[in-house]
Amino acid sequence: MKLSQKTKYALRALQVLAREREPVRIATLAEREDIPRKFLEHILLELNNHGILSSRRGRGGGYQLRKQPEDVCLGDVVRLFDGPLAPTSCSSERAFRACDDCKDPDGCALRGVMREVRDATARILDNLSLADLNQRADAVARLTPGGR
Template sequence: MISQKAKYALRALVSLARTGRGETMMIGEISKEQAIPKKFLEQILLELKRAGFVASRRGRSGGYELLKDPEQIMFGEVLRLIDGPIAPLPCLSKIAYKKCADCRDEASCEIRHVFERVTLATREVLDRTTLADSLRLEDLPV
């Protein structure tokens, strides 16, 4: 399950993707459109800014804008930034591997084998689904 923070991050990015290249959105607009608490959204946008997904501009035409094309922002990339590894078991994580304390042998662990298939399928969908795809619901990869 993804965190509320990750859902908010994705929803904020989707709002920005809808605005068009070079266009900005004020934090209040994003907050209202996506029903995200403004203070929480500020923290999320700062994290997305540090990671190079968005930029902020001051002034009359200020606000937030996407730095990358929506076709280049993968759901998996955003989820890993916000929530960390996409793995239901620590022994399945690529970037934060940890042996399960109660597991005697990973190679023969029946639970691990099932969740490995789930993890691979989940990663495949998330790593090939872009923000742009989410704006075209009928074209989402399955």
């Protein structure tokens, strides 16, 4: 599985928003995280449309989490931008499609392995929240020279 740039930007933006109590303006977020502003606008709009963020216009406006950081699952964010977690179409639970060159998907040993990969990936990402991700980031920063 490879995360798209869009997903990486979304997760970085969400990490910042998870730490902030007040709305953050797009320009501030784009500059702080070095994310192209127009691209970030599309990402935040999609997160807003899926109930992860809320937005407020005007002075003091911007984007903020609609849910608590503990309630935003990384698996949901990855699926939102990158689709199913399955490494092959035949191993997907939600978007199954037999491989073009496979005569017997049910008897395919590789499909079984890819389902295990999918299940392990889902187990990890579905059990990690934004709060967990920020805790890990804090731990890494404490161990890194020049970190917090």
